[in-house]
Structure formats: structure tokens, C-alpha cells
Amino acid sequence: MARKCSVCGKGITVGIKMSHSHIRTKRTWVPNLQRVKAVVDGTPRKVLVCTRCLRSGKVQRAI
Template sequence: MARSCIVCGKGIVVGIKLSHSHIRTKRTWAPNLQRVKAVIDGSPKKVLVCTRCLRSGKVQRAI
């Protein structure tokens, strides 16, 4: 399973960190993913969902 949101597809982004002395090094930004039990196609499954999709109500949580 890739580290990305199942709803919006948000995943890891790569870029360059730039220090004060202008040394460029690679770094990554990871989304805030939560493993939740959600209703997918009528049955509950454990999926990775970003907190923005959880907060906006795009995912119906299973209890």
C-alpha cells in the first residue's frame, strides 16, 4: 500500500532543503495520513486517509 490518501490521492512530495550556506539537500514532505476504518463499497475496510478528507466529511467512518 502506497503512502497516499485513498480519497484525494495526496502523497509524499519531494523537494530541496536550502540551508543558510546554500547547501542543497533532498527532503520529503509527508501528508498527515490516518489509518481509519471506513465504509468502502458497502463494507468496512481499514484505509489510509488524510486528515483534510476526514475533517471535510469525504469519508464515512465505520463503527
């Protein structure tokens, strides 16, 4: 399973880290994904969801 939110599609972002002496190295930003049991198409399934979607109520959690 890819490191991508199943609700909003947020995934890994790539950029450049720059030190004080301007040495540039590649780095990645990884979203805060949580594996939760959510209702998808009427059935409970385990999906990867970012914490922003969880907090905003875009995901209906299954019991």
C-alpha cells in the same frame, strides 16, 4: 500499502531543503495519513486517509 490517501490521492512530495549558507539537500514531505475504518462500497474496510479528507467529511467512518 503505499503512503497515499485513498480518497484524494495525496502522496509524498519531493523537494530541496536549502540552508542559510545555500547548501541544497533533497527532502520529502509526507502527508498526515491516518488508518481509519471507513465504509467503502458498502462494506467497512481499513484505509489510509489524510487528515484533510477526514476533517472535511469526505470519508464516512464505520463503527
